Amino acid sequence: MDARQQLLSNARMGRWEPLLWLLAFVLPWAMPGHALIVNEVAIVALFAVSLDLVLGYTGIVSLGHAAFLGFGAYAAALFAKHVMPDPLMGLLFGTLCAMLLGAACSLTILRGTDLTRLMVTLGMALILMELANKLDWLTGGSDGLQGVMMGPVLGHFEFDLYGQTAAWYSLTVLLLLFALARRWVRSPWGATLMAVRDNPLRAMAIGIPVHNRLAVVYTVAAALAGAAGALMAQTTGFASLDVFALERSADVMLMLVIGGVGWLYGGVVGAVVFKLMHDVISGITPQYWTFWIGLFLVVLVMVGRERLIRPWLWFGRAGDQKGGAQ
Amino acid sequence: MLTLLFDGIAYGMLLFILAVGLSVTMGLMNFINLAHGAFAMVGGYLTVVLMQRFEVPFLLCLPIAFAGTALLGALLERTLYRHMYRKPHLDQVLFSIGLAFMSVASVDYFMGSQQQIMQLPDWLRGRTELWDGSVFALGMGHYRLFIIAVCAALTVGLQYVLGKTRFGSRLRASVDDARVAAGLGIRVNLIFAATFAVGSGLAGLGGALGAEVLGLDPTFPLKFMVYFLIVVAVGGTSSITGPLWAALLLGVADVAGKYYMPKLGSFIVYSLMIAILIWRPQGLFVRKGGR
Numbered sequence: 001m002d003a004r005q006q007l008l009s010n011a012r013m014g015r016w017e018p019l020l021w022l023l024a025f026v027l028p029w030a031m032p033g034h035a036l037i038v039n040e041v042a043i044v045a046l047f048a049v050s051l052d053l054v055l056g057y058t059g060i061v062s063l064g065h066a067a068f069l070g071f072g073a074y075a076a077a078l079f080a081k082h083v084m085p086d087p088l089m090g091l092l093f094g095t096l097c098a099m100l101l102g103a104a105c106s107l108t109i110l111r112g113t114d115l116t117r118l119m120v121t122l123g124m125a126l127i128l129m130e131l132a133n134k135l136d137w138l139t140g141g142s143d144g145l146q147g148v149m150m151g152p153v154l155g156h157f158e159f160d161l162y163g164q165t166a167a168w169y170s171l172t173v174l175l176l177l178f179a180l181a182r183r184w185v186r187s188p189w190g191a192t193l194m195a196v197r198d199n200p201l202r203a204m205a206i207g208i209p210v211h212n213r214l215a216v217v218y219t220v221a222a223a224l225a226g227a228a229g230a231l232m233a234q235t236t237g238f239a240s241l242d243v244f245a246l247e248r249s250a251d252v253m254l255m256l257v258i259g260g261v262g263w264l265y266g267g268v269v270g271a272v273v274f275k276l277m278h279d280v281i282s283g284i285t286p287q288y289w290t291f292w293i294g295l296f297l298v299v300l301v302m303v304g305r306e307r308l309i310r311p312w313l314w315f316g317r318a319g320d321q322k323g324g325a326q
Numbered sequence: 327m328l329t330l331l332f333d334g335i336a337y338g339m340l341l342f343i344l345a346v347g348l349s350v351t352m353g354l355m356n357f358i359n360l361a362h363g364a365f366a367m368v369g370g371y372l373t374v375v376l377m378q379r380f381e382v383p384f385l386l387c388l389p390i391a392f393a394g395t396a397l398l399g400a401l402l403e404r405t406l407y408r409h410m411y412r413k414p415h416l417d418q419v420l421f422s423i424g425l426a427f428m429s430v431a432s433v434d435y436f437m438g439s440q441q442q443i444m445q446l447p448d449w450l451r452g453r454t455e456l457w458d459g460s461v462f463a464l465g466m467g468h469y470r471l472f473i474i475a476v477c478a479a480l481t482v483g484l485q486y487v488l489g490k491t492r493f494g495s496r497l498r499a500s501v502d503d504a505r506v507a508a509g510l511g512i513r514v515n516l517i518f519a520a521t522f523a524v525g526s527g528l529a530g531l532g533g534a535l536g537a538e539v540l541g542l543d544p545t546f547p548l549k550f551m552v553y554f555l556i557v558v559a560v561g562g563t564s565s566i567t568g569p570l571w572a573a574l575l576l577g578v579a580d581v582a583g584k585y586y587m588p589k590l591g592s593f594i595v596y597s598l599m600i601a602i603l604i605w606r607p608q609g610l611f612v613r614k615g616g617r
Contacts, residue, residue, distance in 0.1 A: 061416050108600060112607030114415040115358060119559040120603050123596045126552060130593045246548060250423050257420060291431030297424025301417045302409060 021175060028167035036163040041275045042170035043231050048255045048267030049178055050224035055253070056262030057185055058217050059197040060109055063118050063249050064125035065225055067105070070243035071128060072098040072226025073233040074139060077148045080234065085151035091173065091230045098226020099219055106215040106222075122246070129244035144240030148233065159235065166235035173231060174268075177224055182264050184220075193217055194262075247290075254297060257305050328464040330582055336470035338577025339477035340539060342570050344532035344550070345557040346484065347525020353501045353563030354518055355411045360422040362529055362554055363547030364429035369395045369530025370537040370546065371433060374442045384447050388476075391534035392527040399526025403519050426547045434544040442542040473535055480528070484566060497521060501564060556599050562609030571611055 024042075028035035051065050076094030084090075108120045132139045139145050152158045157165045184190055195203040196213050204210050233239045242248070251274070259270025277296075282289040348362040369391040376382040376390060406425075410418050450472055456464040488494040499507040500514045508514045533542070540550065553576065561572030576595060583594035602610055 055416070061419055063419065108604055112603065115352070115555075115559055116603050116607045118358065118419070119555055120600055122552060122555070123600045123603075127593060127596045127600070130590075130596065134589060134593070250427075253416075253420065257416075261416070288431045288435055290427045291435070294424040294427030294429075294431065297420050298406070298428070301413070301421040301424070302406070305417070305420075 024171055025168065028164045028171075032162050032164060035167040037275065037279070039163050039167040039170050039235055041271050042167065042174045043228050043235070044252065044255065044275065045268045045271035046170075046174045046177060046228040046231070047225055048252050048259070048271050049174075049181060049264055050221045050228065050267075051252050051256050052261065052264055052267045053181065053185070053217055053221040053224065055256060056264075056266070057190070057193045057197060058214055060117055060121075060214070060218070061114050062109075062121040063246070063253075064121035064123070065221075065252060066244050066246075066248040067121070067125035067128050068098045068102055068222040068225035069229040069232070069248065070125070070132070070239075071101050072229030073239045073243045074132060074145065074229075075226070076230030077145045077233040077239040078138070080148050080150055081145070085149055086155075087150050087153050087169065087234050090150075090234060091227060094230030094233070095223050095227040098229065099223035102219040102222020102226075103215070106218040109218060110211050110214055122249075125244050125246070125249060129241055132241055132244065139239075142241055144238060145233075146238060148237045148239070150234050150237065163235065170231050170235060173227060177227060178264065178268070181220075181224065185264065251293075254293065257300065329466075330585055331578060332464060332466055333470060334578030334581035335574060336473050336577070337539065337581055338574035339474050339481075340532055340536045341553055341557055341577055342573035343477050343480060344529050344536065345554040345573060346566055346569055347522070347528045348554050349558045349561060349563050349566065349569040350497075350501070351518070351522050351525055352558055354497070354504070354514075354521060357407070357411055358415055358418045358422065359407075360419060360551055360555075361425035361429065361547065362422075362526075363549075363551045364426050365395045365399060365526040365529040366533030366536070366550070367429065367433060367542070367544075367546040368398060369533035370542045371437060371442070371533075372530070373534035374444055374537060374542065377445060384450070388531060388534055392531040395530025395533075396523045396527030398530075400519060400523035402526075403522040407522065408515075426551065429547055430544050437544070439544055442537065444538045444542070446538060469538065473539070476535065480531075481566075481570060488566060493517075493520075556595070560599060560602050560610050562611050565611070568609060568611030572609075 024038070028038050047065075047069055050068070051062065054060050054062055054065070072094035075097035076090040079090045079093045080087075083093075105121075105124055108124070109117050112120070133141055135141075136143075150159055153165065153169050157169075159165050159169075185193065192203070192208045193213055195206075195208060196210050200210050229243060232243070255270035255274040256267055257270070258273050259266035259268065278289070278293075281292050285292070344366050345362070347365075348359060351357060351359060372391045372394050373384075373387040376387050377384060382390070402425075406421075410421055413421075446469060450469045452468045454466045454468065454471075456466070486494075488497065496507070496512045497517055499510070500512060500517050504514050533546070540546075556576055557569050557573045560576070561569035579598060580592070580595050583590065583592075587594065
C-alpha cells in the first residue's frame with residue numbers, strides 16, 4: 001500500500017463510528033435521568049478534542065486551555081443576557097470571541113521552550129480569571145454570572161429540566177465540530193501539522209511555514225474550546241470563575257491522556273471515562289477525590305501512558321515502547 | 327514608599343528561597359516539576375505542628391523543616407522522580423501535577439482545610455519605624471527583617487557553594503552539559519539527587535519562614551506554583567543570580583501593584599510575565615554559552 005492509499009484509508013470513517021454516535025444520541029432518550037451527564041460529557045469531550053489539536057497534533061504543552069473555555073462561556077452568557085437569548089447565535093458569538101482571543105494568544109506560543117509555553121498559557125488563563133473576578137459589574141465577580149435565560153434552540157426546542165434538549169444540542173454541536181476537525185487534520189494540510197510536531201526544523205527545511213501552522217491550529221483549537229464553553233454556559237444557564245481554574249486545564253489534559261493523544265477520538269473516549277471515574281470516586285469520597293486523580297496520574301505516567309490504550313504492550317519488552325507526543 | 331520596597335524585597339527573597347531549588351533542578355535535568363510547592367507546604371506544616379503540638383522553639387524548627395523536607399525530597403527523587411527525567415515534558419507535567427494534587431488532598435485529610443496560624447516568638451513581632459513622617463518613612467516589621475537576613479545569608483552561602491567549591495563546579499558543569507560532564511567522570515545522577523534534596527529542603531525552609539507571610543493552607547502548592555514558575559521562567563535556569571533578580575522583581579512588583587492598584591490584583595504580575603516571556607523567551611537573565 002503506498003503512502004497515498006494509507007493516508008486515504010486513515011481518513012475513511014470506521015464502520016463502528018455511526019453506531020457509536022447513534023448510541024450517544026439514543027442515550028438521553030433511553031435514560032432521561034442521565035441526560036444531564038451526557039450533556040456534560042459531550043461538552044468536556046469537545047473541550048478535550050480542542051486540546052488534542054494543540055497537544056496531540058502540534059505538541060504544544062498547554063496548562064491554560066481553560067482560558068478559551070472560560071472566555072467562550074462568559075461571552076455566550078453575556079450575549080444571551082444583554083443581546084439576544086437565541087442559543088445558536090450565542091454559540092457563534094462565543095466561538096468567534098474565543099477564536100479572536102486564540103489568534104491573539106497564538107503570537108505568544110510561537111517561540112520559546114516548553115516551559116515558556118507552559119507559563120504563557122497558564123498566565124493567560126490566570127489573567128482572564130483575574131479580569132472576570134475584578135470586572136464584577138459585568139461578570140458578577142466571584143458570585144458568577146447568574147440569570148442567563150436561554151431561548152429555544154432553532155425556535156422550537158425549549159431547554160427542559162432534565163436536560164434532554166441540552167444533551168442533544170451539545171451532542172449535535174460536538175458531532176459537527178468533531179467531523180470538521182477530523183476532516184481538517186486528515187487533509188494534506190493536517191499532515192503538515194504532524195510533520196511540524198515531529199520535527200519543526202525538518203518541516204521548515206521542506207518548506208512548511210511552521211509559525212503559520214502553529215498559529216492557525218492554535219486559533220482553531222481556541223475556537224473549539226470557546227464553543228465548548230458557550231455550550232456549558234448555555235446549558236447550565238450560569239458562568240462562574242472556576243471555568244478558568246487550573247484544575248480544569250489539568251483535568252482536560254488528564255482526559256486526553258486517558259483516551260490517547262493525537263487521535264481525535266482520544267478526547268471523546270477520555271471524557272467518557274474521566275466523567276464516569278469522577279462520578280464513582282466522588283460518590284465514595286466527595287472531598288478527597290483529587291487524591292485519587294493525582295494517584296491515577298502518577299501511576300499512569302510511571303507505567304507509561306501508551307500501555308493504557310494499547311494493552312498488548314504489557315507483554316512486550318519495556319524498551320520497545322515509545323513516548324506518545326515527543 | 328520605602329516600606330513598600332522593603333516588604334517587596336522581603337517577599338522577593340522568600341520567593342527566591344522557595345524557587346531556587348526548582349530553578350536548579352530544571353536547569354540540570356530539564357525537568358518541569360510542578361510539585362515543588364508541595365515541599366514548601368510540607369516544611370510549613372512541619373513547623374506549625376512542631377510549634378503547636380510539641381512546643382519546639384521557632385529557631386529550632388527551621389533547621390528541622392529543612393532537614394525533613396530534604397529527606398523527603400531525596401526519598402522521592404530516588405523512588406519516583408528518577409524515572410521521569412527521560413520522559414517527554416507532557417509526562418513530567420502530568421506526573422508532577424498528580425503529585426501536587428495528592429499532596430493537597432492528603433494535607434487536607436490530615437490537617438483540615440483551614441488556614442494554619444503561626445505563633446511567632448515575641449522578639450520577632452515588633453516593628454521599627456525610621457524617618458517617620460518624611461517622604462522616606464520606612465516601617466520594618468521585625469519578622470520581615472529576619473526573613474531578609476536569613477534569605478540573604480542563604481543566598482550568599484549558595485553563591486559561595488556554587489562558585490567556589492568543588493561540588494559547585496561539578497554542578498555547574500552538569501547544568502551546562504550533562505553528557506560531557508558525565509564523560510569527564512562527574513557522577514551527574516548523584517549530583518542531581520543531592521541538588522534535588524537541598525532544593526526541596528530550601529523550599530521547606532522557605533515554606534516554614536513564609537507560613538506567616540504567605541498564609542498556609544492545603545491549596546498552597548497550587549496557589550504558589552505559578553509564582554515559583556514565574557521566577558524560574560523569567561530568571562532563566564542557568565544561574566542562581568537570574569532567579570534572584572527575577573524573584574526580587576516579582577516581589578516588589580506584586581507588593582507595589584497590590585498597594586497602588588488593588589483593583590487590578592495579580593493582573594500586573596501575570597501581564598508583566600507574559601510580556602517578558604514574549605520579549606525574551608529564554609528568560610531575562612540568561613548567561614551566554616550555557617545550553
